[in-house]
Every structure is written in structure tokens, then in C-alpha cells.
Amino acid sequence: MYKLSILNSARLIRGGIMSSRSVSTLTYIELDRNGQITSSALSSLAASRKLGDSIDALILGANAMKAASDLISSGNTNNLEKIIVAESPIYDHTLPEYISPLICELMKGSKYSSFVMASTEIGKNVLPRIGALMNTQPICDITMIHNKDTFERPIYAGNVLATIKKDGGKKLITIRASSFPPVVEGTPERIPIEKYSYTPEKDVGIRWDAENLVTNKRPDLASAKIVVSGGRALKDKKTFDGLLGSLADVLHAGIGSTRAAVDSGLCDNSLQVGQTGKIVAPDLYFAIGLSGAIQHLAGMKNSKVIVAINNDADAPIFQIADYSLEGDLFEVVPELTKKLKLMEKN
Numbered sequence: 001m002y003k004l005s006i007l008n009s010a011r012l013i014r015g016g017i018m019s020s021r022s023v024s025t026l027t028y029i030e031l032d033r034n035g036q037i038t039s040s041a042l043s044s045l046a047a048s049r050k051l052g053d054s055i056d057a058l059i060l061g062a063n064a065m066k067a068a069s070d071l072i073s074s075g076n077t078n079n080l081e082k083i084i085v086a087e088s089p090i091y092d093h094t095l096p097e098y099i100s101p102l103i104c105e106l107m108k109g110s111k112y113s114s115f116v117m118a119s120t121e122i123g124k125n126v127l128p129r130i131g132a133l134m135n136t137q138p139i140c141d142i143t144m145i146h147n148k149d150t151f152e153r154p155i156y157a158g159n160v161l162a163t164i165k166k167d168g169g170k171k172l173i174t175i176r177a178s179s180f181p182p183v184v185e186g187t188p189e190r191i192p193i194e195k196y197s198y199t200p201e202k203d204v205g206i207r208w209d210a211e212n213l214v215t216n217k218r219p220d221l222a223s224a225k226i227v228v229s230g231g232r233a234l235k236d237k238k239t240f241d242g243l244l245g246s247l248a249d250v251l252h253a254g255i256g257s258t259r260a261a262v263d264s265g266l267c268d269n270s271l272q273v274g275q276t277g278k279i280v281a282p283d284l285y286f287a288i289g290l291s292g293a294i295q296h297l298a299g300m301k302n303s304k305v306i307v308a309i310n311n312d313a314d315a316p317i318f319q320i321a322d323y324s325l326e327g328d329l330f331e332v333v334p335e336l337t338k339k340l341k342l343m344e345k346n
């Protein structure tokens, strides 16, 4: 069904035998649509290091080999024993029906005590299936690692922090990327790359057809350092794009929204921040014309600095904002954008 072959046996050449400790962590390295390593993958590596075991990285897709070389040359390889690549275009669309059995096969009966990936759309799609295949309860969306058996994760829209302990058995973990700063680049090391070949079942009951993506040139919402978010008060799509877009451009920010803004057709649902949207923790978060519902706060309350603009002095968002600006957004936002543009010029 599967086989491992060593492509770059740097450690074999140097050390005679390849060192491998008795337990280790398998970490999924997520690639973006262009085959580049995502920042959430580097957060997964950072979290894996906290488990204290050696780490093997897993990269899937047609560009897996190139991504493995990129990872090595970036120097983000501290604690890494090896990189396993499964180089096939069938993994490019990250269909969980293909990925889950492969990871399950790698985990079963192996030295791996833990599997770690980020709690992204892919992670949320894949990990429960691996859990079902391995008959193991996943530990999802963790924000802190106390030790290799004990983890913390927010529940009830972030109002309660649950401490979860799992003794023994294999651990299947997703991490909240915003809680684990990505590993920083270091000196490139020689890390072995192993090719993994796995033959999926012929008919997994699903096939990739097409995708219709809403793209923009702004920083990705999930990893942007500054996020400008708008709510229902922005009225319509033209106003949302015009007012928030201009402010985001001058700040080089990503754009977010509330669910009410999405439901009212103001913007695409990929912009939704919150319990049922993206979880972000940028350095600076602008909350504009949004009330601060608990489900929205669940996705942004860990932002370092929160600026709220609202014309209602009692809006709940003011309770968590570092800077509160009570006023009409249709006056305040153009004024702010104008001043920032002037500052940028000078």
C-alpha cells in the first residue's frame, strides 16, 4: 500500500545511521494555492516544538518537493528530523478523502505519538476524518500546550478555557495559529527528505471539479498584521468596498467583516471573522460599524490593539476596545483615511 524511500540521505552520510528518537511528532505543512508554505504551517511547527519530541514534517502536493527544499533553505527546521513528501497532484486541492487515509497510514503503528496541523479550513476538514479512521478523539483548536499531555482550548465562543489531558495513545491535534507565533528563519541545515508513496483507493467517492475564488491583492486576513473589519452599518457592497478598501489600502491591511455584513451581501463570506468565520489576532484591529456580538469577539478579541468606531456609546465593542471613537463612520473613516494618506506622503 505504501513505501518510504530516502532521497536526500544527508544524515546517513554524516552519522552512519539515521537518528530517530523513540517518539516523535508528525507535523502537517500546509501550502497555499501557489505551493508556498503558509504562516499557519510555521505556527504548527512552533507548536510541535513545545511538545518536546523530535519532529517529522509532512508536505503533500505536486509542489511538495520544492516546498521541502524551500523549508530547508528558510532555516525553519529546528528540531526537524526529516521531511516526508508525497508528491502528487491529487493532494493539490486538499480533498480530505485523499489526505486523511494517507496520514492515518503514516500514524498507524509508527513511532509518532502526535500529529499536529493548523486549525485552518483544511485542518477542520481533515482531522475529524483521521480521528474517525483511527478511532481517536481529536484535540482541536488548542491555544496553549502545558506539557505533552495537557492542552488548553477555548470553548463557548472563547468564554471558557478548557484544559484537556490525554494520557497515552496517539494525539491528533489542531492548533490555533494565532496563538503560536510562527517559527523564525534560522540557518539552513541538512535535513533528509523522504519520498512517501501511497496508493489511495481508486474511487474515494468524490472528485475535484472547479473552484470559483474571490481574490484580492491585500494581505491575507488570517495572517495580516493590521485588519480593518466592517459590520452591517456599512449598508451596501459599494460603500463597504469604498470606505473600508481605502482605509485598508493606506494601512496595508487585510479586510474582515461580521456575519451580518456577509449575510446582507456587503462582502464575501471568506472575510467573516468570528466563531463561525476566521480567528485573527493581528497587531491592530479596526472594528468599524459593528456592535461587538459575542460570536464576532470570539474571532478577534486576542488582537493586540483594538480600535472601535461606532455611533452608539453603549455598543459592546467599546468594552474590549483599546481606543474607542464614538461617531458616525461615514464621517470618521474618510477623515481618518485622509489623515493617514497625508502622513504617508510626508
Ligand SMILES: Cc1cc2nc3c(=O)[nH]c(=O)nc-3n(C[C@H](O)[C@H](O)[C@H](O)COP(=O)(O)OP(=O)(O)OC[C@H]3O[C@@H](n4cnc5c(N)ncnc54)[C@H](O)[C@@H]3O)c2cc1C
Residues within 6 Å of the ligand: 230, 231, 232, 233, 257, 258, 259, 260, 261, 272, 273, 274, 275, 276, 277, 288, 289, 290, 291, 292, 293, 294, 295, 296, 299, 309, 310, 311, 312, 315, 327, 328, 329, 330
Ligand atoms: C451560531 C452563531 C454564529 C455566529 N457567528 C458569527 C461570526 O462568526 N462572526 C460574526 O461577526 N457574527 C456571527 N454571528 C452573528 C452575531 O450574533 C451578530 O449578529 C453579528 O456579529 C452582528 O453583526 P454587526 O455587528 O455587523 O451588526 P449589528 O449588530 O447590527 O451592529 C451594527 C453596529 O453598527 C453601529 N452603527 C450603525 N450605524 C453606524 C454609523 N453610521 N456609524 C458608526 N456605527 C454605526 C451600530 O451602533 C451597531 O453597533 C453568529 C450568530 C450565531 C447565532
